[in-house]
Amino acid sequence: MTNAAHSGATRTLVSPVRLAQPRGRLLYRLVLALVLLVTTIAFVGPLYWMATGGFKSSQELVRTPPTLFPTHPATHAFTEAWSRLGMGGLLLNTVVYAGGALLFQLLFDVAAAYALSKLRPVLGNVILGMMLASMMIPAAALVIPQYLTVLDLPLVHWNLQDTPWVIWLPTVANAFNIFLLKRFFDSIPNELLDAAAIDGAGPLRVLWSVVLPLSRPILGVVSIFGVVAVWKDFLWPLITVPSHETLNVGVNTAATSMPENSLIAGLFLASIPTIALFLVFQRNIMAGLTAGGLKG
């Protein structure tokens, strides 16, 4: 890699001229190698230990010095983890929670953002302001009244505890989603919508066949982060769905009563779905993180 290879790219902190000199090139390679080594150990190391730990026996797990490879690889820790944790049930619960949350978020947040951006009803800006203000509220501080509210929903007096609704509905009250979606919808020219309206399309039709097809990138971002948020949540599912636990909560509940190698195997199994999701949707996730940033 010489100067010529990246002369087109914007320069960064270190000047390309400096990098092209023999000393600079050597230093660059040294730093690169060091950083690669350290970050690989720091971030893949624990995951590697987790992935191989399930194949070891409990005695081997606590051996000093630790073994790099399992000496007698066995899979029974995985089958034991699966049955002891009730992994199938936990996984199913979590998928149902995450899937439903995703559906309700897409349905209600998209509709709301569309109304606020394009239909602009009376008091729309006041409502938007109040929604955005709720981003400032620390979620954990409201957990007590939220919990009491879902135990006995106002007016209708339904108890939502241990039903999926208790996970699904609160995820809709996500100001950040509405903010992202509205900002994206704002960038869609009104002329496009007017043209469709003149052709006789009602607002729902315009949303469905003009706005949504244009909004695929932002819908992808909102969807992935919606699923991941439910998957990673701890305090709320801990108190609201105690008998139909999520993966994240269930692993912790069972942790104290399991042999160590089975627990490690269980942690590994529990990590596979989101890691797979990440490796598949890497690009969208990276794009989503910047969409949340302060551009525009």
Add this chain to the structure above:
Amino acid sequence: MAVTLTRGPSRVDAAGAGPHDRFAALRRSLVRNLRAHAFLIGALLCFVLFTWYPMIREIVMSFQRVHYGETQWVGLANYRQITADPEFWTAWRNTLEFTGIALFFGFAAPFVAAIVINEFRHAQGYLRVLVYLPVMLPPVAGILLFKYFMDPGYGLFNQILHAVHLPTSSWLASKSTAMPSLVLVSTWGNMGSATLVYLAALQGIPGELYEAAELDGANLLQRIWHVTVPQTRLILSLMLMLQVVATMQMFTESFVLTGGGPEGSTTTVVYLLYNYAFNYDKFNTAAALGVIMLLVLGCFSALYLWLERRGREE
């Protein structure tokens, strides 16, 4: 500016201004508004039920108590009870300690990582994926993993420290090291997202600025201080605020790893709130603690907004 999604000719009629036409225009605007609010209603109801109503309810119930199924107004009794509990002050001290250490590491580490990664012409994609991997784990899986690494006896960390002849640590088992250990776990698990946000911000810095600074004789650190930091100031301050608000709500790490111990040294404010509600069955006192939390973090957010506005005006 506002889009009228009614059919074409209607706007022309409205100018005709007969009493009948005016009525028709009014009706159209009413229909338009009702329709728009129909799109809003789902999200609006969820906000009312799960954010706005609970907020009011928390304030109201913090002044009440339930005696044999009967709700009574008790003034500031809940606030007196919670502030008289020595654990209240410990919990705030612990939380501030966690926030402080987490900011020092969790704020600096991603920024430094982003600056370094941004310099590389190779392996950028690999490094991005790497730092973000832990963010995608179910938090409990990552946290429990560290329980094994941090075991004072057979734990990997002490084995490594021992092998390179450094003093070993008792990690989670001792009062003085438990909180820093939790920061380590939390930073490992969360620094990926901040790193990627900073990386995106760094890539927006025009190269000419660095060139100009270099011509002026600025060395590496001076270039970071006079170009990189001011150019990313907005995103840095926003992330700082988000991080403070997030770390002030720390709960999972304590709950899973230490149970608030040893000797209450990792009991955070949210942990105490959870205990009051679900272990001591004192929901109203927990609500008072929630209100105090809202006030403290609300003041912090207001301070941030004020500083931010002042910074922008200058």
